Amino acid sequence: MSDYILELKGITKIFPGVKALDNVHFSLKRGEIHALMGENGAGKSTFIKVITGVHRPEEGEIYLNGQKVVFKTPKDAQNMSIAAIYQHGTTYQHLSVTENIYMGHEKLTKFKTIAWNKMHKDAKALLKRLGSDIDPRSIMGNLTVAEQQVVEIAKAISTDAKIIIMDEPTAALSKRECEELYRITEQLRDEGCSIIFISHRFEDMYRIASRVTVFRDSQYIGTWGVNELTNDELISKMVGRKIADIYPKQQLEMGDEIFKLEGLSKLGYYKDISFSLHAGEILAMTGLVGAGRSEVCQGIMGIEKPDKGSVYLDGKKLKIKCVKDAMDAGIGYFPEDRQKQGLILDWGLGDNVTLATLEKFTKHTIINRKAERQKAKELLEEVKTKALSVFDKASSLSGGNQQKVIVAKVLNSDLKVVILDEPTKGVDVGAKAQIYEIMSSLAAKGYGVIMISSEMPEVLGMADTILVMKEGRVSKIFNDCSNVTQEQILEAAMNV
């Protein structure tokens, strides 16, 4: 019998236009806790989906107990005793704990009705085994995040899973809850399960894992024993790439302060966010996913109103109740989710471009459609949208081109401050470079630019000031970016 319970060799997964995994290797020993690490977008999530049968790789082989297997559906992987606990819970919030545990493999009485009493009893026993006294009849949504995770683990072991994958289980837990999770994880290991533990937190890895595998840019970097590597070595393995010269950053004299945040807070999302922005400055907000970056900007825009704090523009305190107020004041927001927040996919490009600025084309209450189309045409041509006419539906464009349509839409209003939320997410390199150029010339024209980004090279390549957020707070602000390294940023984002 093979030493390894699970082995993946040469896995390549291609999504349209992107190699999400490129010749990746991975091996899991029987009864080990194996940490998988990498930056956002390194391919960890895709990798898990390959193991659990959600995605089928284009190339590569999977061995289970030394035998070659092919997972056609997630059900196949489940039958092979593989279970995953995802970062964003896949639980049914309105159902009971028991129902969540036994969803899909309910226990039946001899009359083929659901054996509620037996299921409740078994659920109780399972939870007890994990050292938890959660009432199996309670509603999932009423439990804390940590308790919900225990339920998900119970669900995994109720299917007799031998390989359990945990995707950032500690991201939303307090210190004590983490300890509890470590204990359960170690217990599972001692009972013979093999665990793949994905985390951004170094302390998790050092505390429980015996080996660590690092992915970077969809590629396999290596596997080491946890004690073989120092912290710094590990970080440089995770980051270690050169910044390409696609960043047309101009060195500018910064102007006066035009925008200022003071103590912006929203309970449960972010706290005491203060920073200032000058004319011609590009400020990058970075941090791990879920650190509260987008939420802060939505607070500025009045989409989700903050509880406390104030926003100043040109020294005047703004009263922002809704997006319209922010836009009228001169703050533009380029949303992260272009399909859900930025564009009406069923509409033509022209109507999308002018939606936020209809009053510019309105005379005597009537929209001048000809002028509107003409303006849209000009804007779209200038951002080099690949489209034939302004009547083309937004849904017919590629991601990068959709992004350009939103650029045109945002820039049609008269702004002083532009907030760009992950402007290059899911965009090909060529379109990226164009978006950077637009950003750069915005700054040159005296706008204040706030860019939310998770991509380190882009942050280092474009920003004058880097603001790092961690768990809803400002962790560090680098005012002089000339000597900042990726390691320093990652350190501030993770606080290792």
Added chain:
Amino acid sequence: MAKEIIRQAVSADGTRTIQAERSFELKRFFLQWEWMLVLMLILVNIFNISASPNYANVKGILNATRDFLDKAIVVFPMAFVLMLGEIDISVASIMALSATIMGVVFQTTQNMVLAIFAGLVAGTVCGFINGIILAKFPELSSMIVTLSTQIIFRGIAQIILETQSISGFPSWFQQVAAGKVGYIPYALIFVVVEALFFAYLLHYTKFGRRTIAMGNSVTVAKYSGIKTDRTKIIIFTMVGLLSAVAAVYLASKMSSVRSDVAKGYELDIIAMAVLGGISTSGGKGRILGASLAILVIGYLRYGLGLINASSQIIMIVVGILLIVAVAIPNLKGSVGQANWIKNLKRMFIKQKN
């Protein structure tokens, strides 16, 4: 200013031309849903003419409209509600409550103008209540909220009037429904003007464009700086006001008010809008289509009345029509641009797969 920046940003590589106009295409022109409605209207009228010889003249055709003008008044604001992706099934109850208030005020003051004013205010308030509930609690569906207010408004009307009816309105008031310019009823003129106004509002103004945007995606609308709550409240209030106007017409037509007037009207009103190509999931449709659909369903009902069809039969026919209307455009794509001929084929001819 922004424009300039982009030009600088991308001037390095070549230019690209995007068409801002599109040429007239005969095929696209005739694939519009409205042609289907025109066809239906012609068929219905052929049927009506064969059913009654008295019908086939200008006077008869215009007179028949008085049968459904009360519903027609509410169809246009209802189209706005459907455009939002919402629904308002309380309209008939708003009509009843407005009529009741009007009757009671007339009974106590004997002042008809004041009574009409009170009725209009009552309807407007009802619509505003619907709107404010839906704006403040976005997690509630409009179906449930207006189902509840439907019961509440009708209930209030019944408490006020019980089973009695109020009549004895001044003779000039009867002219609201009965009066004509030549052969044309006053109310028809009102509805035509109303249709033009709503077509202008939906298709030519910011308000209309924003309404359509909200029907497509409330989130995008919000991110684009549209005051979504306010728009919702305005539209539901508009429905309330025009329901009250319909109630005034109805009271004049029947020269009395009771608390059970207009029962079941909401279904016909919604049916007219939906047959007209207004999508119930929001964001699609045209006032022209709704106007034609009013005539189709209105004349169909009138014609079935001519041959003394029972009201049950009428309901069945309208029901079938509605399913066809909803099914054809929804099989593929959007109303207006949908290839309804292809979809008809898909409905009735089995496809090879």
